[in-house]
Amino acid sequence: MGQVLQRISAEFPEVTPSKLRFLEDQGLLHPARSSSGYRKFSDADVDRVRLILSMQRDLYLPLKVIGEYLDERDRGLNPALPGAEPKPAPQSILGPGAELDRKGLVTRAGATPRLMEQAVSAGLIAAAGPYYQDDLSMLRTLVALERDGIEPRHLRAFRTAAQHELGLIEQALGPGRKRRDSATRAKQQEIAGHLAEVRQSLVRSALREDAPERRR
Known part of the structure; x- marks a missing residue:
């Protein structure tokens, strides 16, 4: 090695x-x-x-x-290299130079003003725009969760956990964490991926433990 x-x-x-x-x-x-x-x-x-x-x-x-x-x-195949095409920089949902305000975000997500207020209060979405694709995806996800009885206030711990994970990433990178070169960004993504795997594994493990056949 x-x-x-x-x-x-x-x-x-x-x-x-x-x-x-x-x-x-x-x-x-x-x-x-x-x-x-x-x-x-x-x-x-x-x-x-x-x-x-x-x-x-x-x-x-x-x-x-x-x-x-x-x-x-x-397996002997010849797959295309994933991610090889350059990705455009993040832009407003409505296209280059356009902005999506709060009302537009709520409309596009199929949400209610009340749900938007709850998301802002829980720290899941910023109080003011412009808003981007991540905001739209977040609000649409909250709409889906609301149907299952999960409200933004139930997700406050996720915001806290995300901030904790960010602190872990910065701690792991040490003095070089302020750099914005490609190697540092790649390392940040790598660590974030590992932390995401930990979260998902814990949830999957808990679901297995809670399965009826495991409780017999």
């Missing part, structure tokens, strides 16, 4: 052995093992490491998407 890090250190100086072990645990790397259990990375394995790290750094792709791409390659 140390030899792998030496070969990629010029391009990826921040990669550590724990990072390689994590990629292996996620099923993205499959190094052979010696009789004594040591990992044996081939030239193809090193190239695969470079590809994974480049897709994270340059294309900001989550590991799940990278894994699906690699699986298709492993």
